[in-house]
Amino acid sequence: MMTAVFSADPATGCRPGAFGNATHLICRACGAHSPLGPFYACMECFGPLEVGYAFPTITHAEIEAGPKSIWRYAPLLPVPADISTFRSTDPGFTRLVDARQLADDIGLRQLWVKDDTGNPTHSFKDRVVAVALSAARELGLQVLACPSTGNLANAVAAAAARAGIKSVVLVPENLEKQKILASAVYDTTLIAVHGSYDDVNKLASEIAAEEEGWAFVNVNVRPYYAEGSKTLAFEIAEQLGWRLPDQVVIPVASGSQLTKIDKGFAELIKLGLVEEKPYKIYGAQATGCSPVAHAYREGWDIVQPVKPNTIAKSLAIGNPADGPYVLDVVRRTGGAIADIDDDTVVANIQRLARTEGIFAETAGGVTVGVTAKLVADGLLDPDQETVLINSGDGLKTLDAVADRVGPKTTIPPRYEAFTEFWKARG
Ligand SMILES: Cc1ncc(COP(=O)(O)O)c(C=O)c1O
Ligand SMILES: [Zn+2]
Numbered sequence: 001m002m003t004a005v006f007s008a009d010p011a012t013g014c015r016p017g018a019f020g021n022a023t024h025l026i027c028r029a030c031g032a033h034s035p036l037g038p039f040y041a042c043m044e045c046f047g048p049l050e051v052g053y054a055f056p057t058i059t060h061a062e063i064e065a066g067p068k069s070i071w072r073y074a075p076l077l078p079v080p081a082d083i084s085t086f087r088s089t090d091p092g093f094t095r096l097v098d099a100r101q102l103a104d105d106i107g108l109r110q111l112w113v114k115d116d117t118g119n120p121t122h123s124f125k126d127r128v129v130a131v132a133l134s135a136a137r138e139l140g141l142q143v144l145a146c147p148s149t150g151n152l153a154n155a156v157a158a159a160a161a162r163a164g165i166k167s168v169v170l171v172p173e174n175l176e177k178q179k180i181l182a183s184a185v186y187d188t189t190l191i192a193v194h195g196s197y198d199d200v201n202k203l204a205s206e207i208a209a210e211e212e213g214w215a216f217v218n219v220n221v222r223p224y225y226a227e228g229s230k231t232l233a234f235e236i237a238e239q240l241g242w243r244l245p246d247q248v249v250i251p252v253a254s255g256s257q258l259t260k261i262d263k264g265f266a267e268l269i270k271l272g273l274v275e276e277k278p279y280k281i282y283g284a285q286a287t288g289c290s291p292v293a294h295a296y297r298e299g300w301d302i303v304q305p306v307k308p309n310t311i312a313k314s315l316a317i318g319n320p321a322d323g324p325y326v327l328d329v330v331r332r333t334g335g336a337i338a339d340i341d342d343d344t345v346v347a348n349i350q351r352l353a354r355t356e357g358i359f360a361e362t363a364g365g366v367t368v369g370v371t372a373k374l375v376a377d378g379l380l381d382p383d384q385e386t387v388l389i390n391s392g393d394g395l396k397t398l399d400a401v402a403d404r405v406g407p408k409t410t411i412p413p414r415y416e417a418f419t420e421f422w423k424a425r426g
């Protein structure tokens, strides 16, 4: 059995065990190692860094005895062993729904919906923010911040409130009203920026370079933040009885979530926590912002930035940081990436609601609609067990369905009026 190796780099000044079984940062472009610290770009080639580990033996029993949150997977994350004693939103442990009626509707044999609307701020972003918050604390950073397409802002504002630290969230001014309010309510410093998400992201990078003590969760502590999405993979495997599904469909904005679900599956195999088997990873985008789907279809290794124009605002990143890595994962596993237009997005929000009683935000409509499209195009095998990620809550994007659904009638409060309507309805 290997023993856990703790960050011993005096340069970072971190307490022993600050990052659990994580041992170093590794460049995804050139493979060079960096010490654990507030680093996010390779010192050799400026490539993006990700977390590397020396895992001890980890058993199902150990994990199952842990808390009913992402912290049951603490040995697989860059967090200290005592992480659950700190104040966080304790996200995760969301339901895996056996979606039989949606499966029938799409023509799939077995479909599961990983329903991440059950998180504290109703999106998968609570997972990544909880891990970023831990890194920020261990690195001695005092302000939690982010550029966001909406859900991340909600998660950062709530997590900072819970931890009792300051937060600053930057969002494009044209975001959905519900998402703006669901950040502002936590009394965060919410800043609306004239411009697109890509403009906001660039501004955040400039601030991060200048201000000391700030943890921009998806910029300068991005390697730690991104690890939080592995918990989606861990939960899916555990909920399936410690085995991997055949196919997973994942919404893509920056592409971080998709690449980390793949990393999570690979780690489970490596640790012997699931049996090794092939699995296919699929990406979902809205046509109005589909740079990765476009690159996939063209056979490109790089992603050409676009100007987003879609109602799926949470996925409206025109210059996705992890785009090339999404292409790698999808091609390596034999999956695909597809996109659907906004009308189809709305129709698929309704489809999921009607068939499974789950109200997804626009990103969920994208994922459901792309799943159906992939089946229709013969790219997704209808006989293989499939999981789709529902990453966000429909209550935050109400305008998407506002023109499509509503009362079937309005009547005076009299029984005859009701029966008249009921009979006419047939
Ligand atoms: C609801 C929802 N789903 C999916 C994503 C995509 O995440 P990523 O940037 O990791 O690709 C986002 C990102 O903002 C989101 O808000
Ligand atoms: Zn490098």
Ligand SMILES: [Zn+2]
Binding pocket: 117, 122, 393, 395
């Ligand atoms: Zn909700």
